[in-house]
Amino acid sequence: MAITRPSVRRRPRPEIVARRVSDPPPGWLGWITTTDHKRIGILYLVATFGFFLLGGTEALLLRLQLGAPNNNLLSPEKYNALMTMHGTTMVFLFVVPVWAGFANYMVPLMIGARDMAFPRLNALSFWLLLAGGIVFYASLFFSPPEAGWTSYSPLSTGDYIPGNGQDAWIYLVHLTGLSSALGALNLIVTIKNMRAPGMGWGRLPLFVWAVLTQSVMLVVVLPAVAMAATLMLTDRHFGTCFFSSACGGSPLLYQHLFWFFGHPEVYIMILPGFGVISEVLPVFARKPIFGYKAIAASTVGIALISMLVWAHHMFTVPVAPVVLAFFMIASMLVAVPTGVKVLNWVATLWRGTIEFTTPLYFAAGFLAMFTLGGITGVMLAVYPIDWQVHDTYFVVAHFHYVLVAGSVNAILAALYYWYPKMTGRAMSERLGKLSFWLTFAGFNATFLVQHSLGLSGMPRRIYRYEDLGNWAILNQISTAGSFILALGVLVTVYNAVRSLKRGRRVGPDPWRANTLEWFVPSPPPPHNFDAIPRVRSLEPMRDIRRTIEQATGESQTRCASEPVGPKAGHAG
């Protein structure tokens, strides 16, 4: 029997096909019934920035309490509750879902799709997130959780904290986890199947690479924390004994399960930020990204290695020496692809013509400060050093350099960069730069001194401290800095709200950027693209501008003498 070769057949590109188009209901009903990825993206962004302000307020209260030695502003139970709410909010309700918001809005536009692959699932993801946030914050009216965002057992499982706040935390982990997992699956399927014709893996924008990698990580590691939270729930209420050594369980099991999720979670929070930096730098240096393949490959490399480093959070528990050695080397190895990225970004600026717009300010601030967070990360990986600085303010400083100077700077860069696309109006550059300098100064004042606090023996998570050595003055500097940082964030919030009505109108491509989202009007119509352009390179908009130039003879490249920023945008 002759074997016929399967014929090489072009698979049709999946698309969202509308059989019937009806106008969305007007007003708030339109928002709560929407399945449009752009509206869902806005919902995500508004909700997560709301949680960001809540988490920030909690942080300011903590800093007020720590502003003076032996302070009595907050009772220990209030301090522990606020500390738990702050950490949990920032991780589960701000940084992870804010990226879901940007990804929701931008990924379909950047890959030339008309919506996400599963629009209704997309809406479900958002509402699950909001439900998680509401359930968690409802505990404020009863008894909020007090065991920290890490919620170590036995403190979280035994009868050590009155009230049932811990159950609100478990509920939040499940709801936001389900939200993230569904959202991640949606993004994976969308990116895999719905790219514009010609957009091979080598032409995928680096933000989309980062989101894809992050989504795969979420799908892999979320089950671990779901497991940890479920076992915690049954330990608390059904007499199981998974985490208690008194009856055959192990508190170390909880720590392993939690950090198997918890460490990759750090990269889940930073990878899309890396993606934003990789988009913003080339646009404003007017130069292609330096080493596209290296950056894409290092994204995947970071994801792989970051799932093998979790026990570096557990260097002080009783473990075998080989565990310490393995996790030290693995943790330091993560620094290699991360370092490669940083050097590639710096090289992207080399011989460019850098335009100092607000997104570039935040991207440069990211580079400057994230580098310090990365370096202290390597120091922490050396486990004898970790024995000294683990669970101190040195660690607090380290992860705020990664999460605030890293992720939050990237989030603000993304906000200033994409705001004109989402609203059709530009945010004020003047306020933007003011916000940058305030957050930059405030952030460093808050967290730089905390390295020294930790090195001089101040543990984290203590609600008060004695007047020892430099503790009082360093804490005062830190508290003062936190209010400057908060002011900087408020300037951006004000800028965003004010620009909705009063921002200058911009065309489709105010920054003269490279990727497909700038091809469509600002804000984009519900169906995104009338016609989806064929992608011929990593920078399709550059190709399109060149084509227009050839056809019309009109220069589409910016002269360096032109004023920078949205003012220079051509009204498309």
Place this chain on the structure above:
Amino acid sequence: MRAGAATAVVLMSGPASAWGDALTPESGGSPNADQIDSLYKIVLYVAIAVFVGVEGTLVYFLVRFRARRGRVAAQIHGNTRLEIGWTVAAALIVVGLTIVTFAKLGAITNPASGPVAVAAPIAPGGVTAAVAQPPAGQAALRIRVMGLQYIWRFEYPNGVLAYEEMVVPTNTTVLLDIVSEDVAHSWWIPKLGGKADALPGYTNHTWFRVARPAVFRGQCAELCGRNHADMIAHVRAVPPDRYQAWLAGQQREIAQARRLARQARPDQTSTPSRP
């Protein structure tokens, strides 16, 4: 090596003020803390070099290549040789730090040898990462450290108990077996070395050795509940003869307290309702 470390200490401590030690971990109490401090300094110097290199280049590029009239951006897509170069350089730094760490590790985890003032044979115990077994034939003092919400309890070999303040003899290797009865705590006296978590169901280990009489302060480093901040511990190192006197005094006091308790409640031993 030691001369180098000494120079480093002089360099880092600078003017005699509380700020001299602002960039390094606490040290000066026990050899393991000193060794961690010197390992930290090596890593810190590498870190400073990398930081200054990256930040300097970044700032230089931001200033040098800002948009100006007539300047055109070079359309460079990358440079494979350069990229491989810095990947290898980053990997070499990692390899170097790993080698330095393992070279230093023995001095941090192996209890120091030296004259032994208090001879008490060491019971066989587990070798864990934070403390290797001391060389055979050497004697040391072994204390069981128990974390309780919110106080540290110290159990001495002869049954003597102490709370909050641990009294130890100078020039003696003190081995700690760290346990917990309730939630997770973490034993940490910064000048006497790194942390060791106290977890219910596990025994953790660390050690220290103090040369001169002194008092060291530390506090619980793992969130253990509402009054975690108040779980302070002190280690008071005294000359061996005064340690023996303290031990005898404690023993007497405990015996007297037991006697008094028996007098007050003669049927205590037969009463099952004792909590």
